[in-house]
Amino acid sequence: xxxxxxxxxxxxxxxxxxxxxxxxxxxxxxxxxxxxxxxxxxxxxxxxxxxxxxxxxxxxxxxxxxxxxxxxxxxxxxxxxxxxxxxxxxxxxxxxxxxxxxxxxxxxxxxxxxxxxxxxxxxxxxxxxxxxxxxxxxxxxxxxxxxxxxxxxxxxxxxxxxxxxxxxxxxxxxxxxxxxxxxxxxxxxxxxxxxxxxxxxxxxxxxxxxxxxxxxxxxxxxxxxxxxxxxxxxxxxxx
Amino acid sequence: xxxxxxxxxxxxxxxxxxxxxxxxxxxxxxxxxxxxxxxxxxxxxxxxxxxxxxxxxxxxxxxxxxxxxxxxxxxxxxxxxxxxxxxxxxxxxxxxxxxxxxxxxxxxxxxxxxxxxxxxxxxxxxxxxxxxxxxxxxxxxxxxxxxxxxxxxxxxxxxxxxxxxxxxxxxxxxxxxxxxxxxxxxxxxxxxxxxxxxxxxxxxxxxxxxxxxxxxxxxxxxxxxxxxxxxxxxxxxxx
DNA sequence: CGGTGCGTTGACATTTCTCAACTGTTGTGG
DNA sequence: CCACAACAGTTGAGAAATGTCAACGCACCG
Numbered sequence: 001x002x003x004x005x006x007x008x009x010x011x012x013x014x015x016x017x018x019x020x021x022x023x024x025x026x027x028x029x030x031x032x033x034x035x036x037x038x039x040x041x042x043x044x045x046x047x048x049x050x051x052x053x054x055x056x057x058x059x060x061x062x063x064x065x066x067x068x069x070x071x072x073x074x075x076x077x078x079x080x081x082x083x084x085x086x087x088x089x090x091x092x093x094x095x096x097x098x099x100x101x102x103x104x105x106x107x108x109x110x111x112x113x114x115x116x117x118x119x120x121x122x123x124x125x126x127x128x129x130x131x132x133x134x135x136x137x138x139x140x141x142x143x144x145x146x147x148x149x150x151x152x153x154x155x156x157x158x159x160x161x162x163x164x165x166x167x168x169x170x171x172x173x174x175x176x177x178x179x180x181x182x183x184x185x186x187x188x189x190x191x192x193x194x195x196x197x198x199x200x201x202x203x204x205x206x207x208x209x210x211x212x213x214x215x216x217x218x219x220x221x222x223x224x225x226x227x228x229x230x231x232x233x234x235x236x237x238x239x
Numbered sequence: 240x241x242x243x244x245x246x247x248x249x250x251x252x253x254x255x256x257x258x259x260x261x262x263x264x265x266x267x268x269x270x271x272x273x274x275x276x277x278x279x280x281x282x283x284x285x286x287x288x289x290x291x292x293x294x295x296x297x298x299x300x301x302x303x304x305x306x307x308x309x310x311x312x313x314x315x316x317x318x319x320x321x322x323x324x325x326x327x328x329x330x331x332x333x334x335x336x337x338x339x340x341x342x343x344x345x346x347x348x349x350x351x352x353x354x355x356x357x358x359x360x361x362x363x364x365x366x367x368x369x370x371x372x373x374x375x376x377x378x379x380x381x382x383x384x385x386x387x388x389x390x391x392x393x394x395x396x397x398x399x400x401x402x403x404x405x406x407x408x409x410x411x412x413x414x415x416x417x418x419x420x421x422x423x424x425x426x427x428x429x430x431x432x433x434x435x436x437x438x439x440x441x442x443x444x445x446x447x448x449x450x451x452x453x454x455x456x457x458x459x460x461x462x463x464x465x466x467x468x469x470x471x472x473x474x475x476x477x478x
Numbered sequence: 479c480g481g482t483g484c485g486t487t488g489a490c491a492t493t494t495c496t497c498a499a500c501t502g503t504t505g506t507g508g
Numbered sequence: 509c510c511a512c513a514a515c516a517g518t519t520g521a522g523a524a525a526t527g528t529c530a531a532c533g534c535a536c537c538g
Contacts, residue, residue, distance in 0.1 A: 069389065072471035077392050079385060091385075095378035100385070124370060131363060131370035138377040139334035145384040146318060146330075146339070150308065152391040153316050153432055155495090157526070186484065193392055195527060200486055216485095232311035394527085396494070425516060434495060439518055455517095 008033045014061055014113060018085055020133035028127050035119040039112050041065075041105035047112060048089070050102045055117045057093040058103075060084050063110025066187075069101045078190050080144075081183060087137050093117040094134075154231075157194045161202050162231035164192060165212070165219060177224060181217040247272045253300055253352060257324055259372040259379075267366050274358040278351050280304075280344035286351060287328070289341045294356045296332040297342075299323050302349025305426075308340045317429050319383075320422060326376050332356040333373075393470075396433045400441050401470035403431060404451070404458060416463060420456040 011033040015021045021029060038061075041047060047058065050069060065082045067089075079101055082088050092099045094117065124130060147167075154160045168179040181188060189199040203219070206212040211223045211230075221227055250272040254260045260268060277300075280286060286297065289308060304321045306328075318340055321327050331338045333356065363369060386406075393399045407418040420427060428438040442458070445451040450462045450469075460466060 077389070079388065091378045091381045094374060095382065100382075124374075125367060128364060128367035128370065131367065131374070134374055135333060135363075135370070135377065138374065138381065139330045142330045142377065142380055142384065143334065145381065145388065148388055149318065149384065149391065150316070152388065155432070184484075193394070196485070197487085197528085198526060201526095204486080423516070435517070436496085436519085437494060440494095443518080 011036050011038065011113065014038075015059070018059060018087075020087070020136045021130075024129055024133065028129050031123060031127060032115075032120075032130060035116045035123060037114045037116075039114050041108075041110040041112070043105055043108045043110070045105050045110075047103040047105065048099045050099060052099050054089070054092045054097055054099045056114050057087060057089040057117060057120075058115065059087040059113040061111045061113055063108075064106040065103055065110055065112070066106055067101045067103050076190075078187060081191075083182075086140075087115075088141075090134065090138060090141075094121070152193060157192065157198050158202055159231050160192045160194070161199065162227045164188070165221060166224070166227055166231055170221065177221040179219050179221065181219065185217075250275050250277065250352065253277075254298070257298060257326075259326070259375045260369075263368060263372065267368050270362060270366060271354075271359075271369060274355045274362060276353050276355075278353050280347075280349045280351070282344055282347045282349070284344050284349075286342040286344065287338045289338060291338045293328070293331045293336055293338045295353050296326060296328040296356060296359075297354065298326040298352040300350045300352055302347075303345040303421075304342055304349055304351070305345055306340045306342050315429075317426060319387075320430075322421075325379075326354075327380075329373065329377060329380075333360070391432060396431065396437050397441055398470050399431045399433070400438065401466045403427070404460060405463070405466055405470055409460065416460040418458050418460065420458065424456075 008030065012026075012029050015033055015036070016024075016029055021032065024032070039047070039058075041063070047065070048054070060082050062084055064084075065088075066078055067080045067082065068076050068078045071077050080088070082103075089099065089103070093115075124134070151160055151163055154163060165179055168182075170177040170179050172178075183191070185199055186196045189196045192199070203212065203214045207214060209226075211221075211226045213220045213222060247269065251265075251268050254272055254275070255263075255268055260271065263271070278286065278297075280302070286304070287293070299321050301323055303323075304327075305317055306319045306321065307315050307317045310316050319327070321342075328338065328342070332354075363373070390399055390402055393402060404418055407421075409416040409418050411417075422430070424438055425435045428435040431438070442451065442453045446453060448465075450460075450465045452459045452461060
């Protein structure tokens with residue numbers, strides 16, 4: 001884990017681009033930046049470990065990162081994928097005091113801004129303008145977690161996959177919607193609570209049915225109506 | 240939906256007992272109370288409906304309430320049960336602008352405090368001391384949602400049920416732990432993403448094995464070690 | 479160029495769901 | 509106060525979805 005000495009000016013610039021701090025005036029932003037340092041990780045390096053005492057939260061500025069727990073039987077259970085611009089571990093830092101999960105970089109380089117919890121809490125009391133930023137960020141998290149629960153409560157594996165694909169940012173090319181899987185299929189399977197084999201078979205079946213054609217991480221949604229039906233139906237129709 | 244005219248003094252007293260507002264000084268508390276009104280519901284009455292425009296969040300003071308969505312195929316999907324002292328719909332109010340789910344009272348009477356979103360946002364800017372209360376409340380929600388996801392990611396139905404039972408507040412009587420199901424078994428099945436039949440069969444099997452004896456909503460955890468093993472194991476051991 | 483690990487496919491085992499029937503309880507209206 | 513309806517809960521039998529185990533091709537990385 002490398003911690004290059006970034007100037008406050010650089011940090012200010014980075015933070016100012018983040019959704020929730022955009023509305024802050026420059027002087028407030030500078031005070032936030034004064035709580036921060038920047039950290040650079042290589043793929044597979046961990047930023048923090050489950051159970052570790054917690055004195056900071058983070059904002060991802062570049063790369064990708066996953067937050068996961070290790071289950072009792074030793075498997076890795078991915079709780080969330082963090083994409084650039086999002087903050088994470090606020091709950092651990094502001095509420096729990098320990099990290100309830102492990103954060104691991106997925107690509108090289110992955111850059112994060114580290115925000116000191118102690119200093120940030122003090123700032124929160126002094127500069128009321130930053131509270132809405134924090135609240136907004138937490139609300140964003142809550143929203144995505146509720147979506148995740150909604151997804152997991154969907155009964156059939158096919159329906160979960162269809163819902164997942166449909167809510168992915170789609171790229172329209174020549175009238176055909178296509179999406180790009182942001183994570184490895186093995187990982188995606190874990191997020192949908194299915195096995196990689198089942199995922200592979202679902203895609204194979206849909207390819208045969210002409211509903212979706214998958215080529216590696218790019219998947220073309222050929223029949224969106226059919227996918228929506230699959231996503232809604234509890235039980236998915238066979239061939 | 241009945242809205243008796245409560246005095247500010249009464250509201251102040253009620254709010255002051257809630258975890259997150261406890262640390263507020265009396266004058267701040269009074270200003271929060273000025274944003275509030277109290278609402279009383281009978282069982283099966285709804286407080287708000289999915290899709291409705293949202294201009295308030297709530298704190299449950301008495302009774303019980305469930306937050307649920309209606310799935311495309313018409314079933315009711317319970318997202319959360321709210322117990323007294325907890326606030327809810329903050330995300331809808333402070334972030335989304337519409338209610339993403341429906342809140343329904345489960346008992347008569349159910350009493351909630353309604354907090355005007357518009358007035359509360361203004362207050363948030365004027366009284367910085369209340370920000371930590373909101374942040375704390377949101378963190379509590381996030382924590383419970385992560386736990387829920389963790390539970391749903393548990394593979395086998397038996398393991399999910401065992402984990403659920405073990406994390407329930409247990410009542411120790413004569414050396415035997417016993418827990419009280421806070422909701423109907425049908426509802427619990429929904430929360431664990433299993434069918435009522437499967438739930439019934441699991442309890443029947445455990446009763447036969449001497450692991451847990453169920454009598455209506457009271458369940459005695461006879462062999463906690465065994466339950467912990469079941470909760471940890473992916474696949475649950477048979478007789 | 480060999481190893482490591484992902485993705486795919488097949489055969490099989492198993493859990494869990496579905497459908498159906500039955501019981502007991504609750505609560506509602508006559 | 510009782511009868512009847514409605515519904516939660518239980519149990520059984522069979523079906524279906526999904527997981528497990530295993531083998532193979534393939535890409536990527538050292």
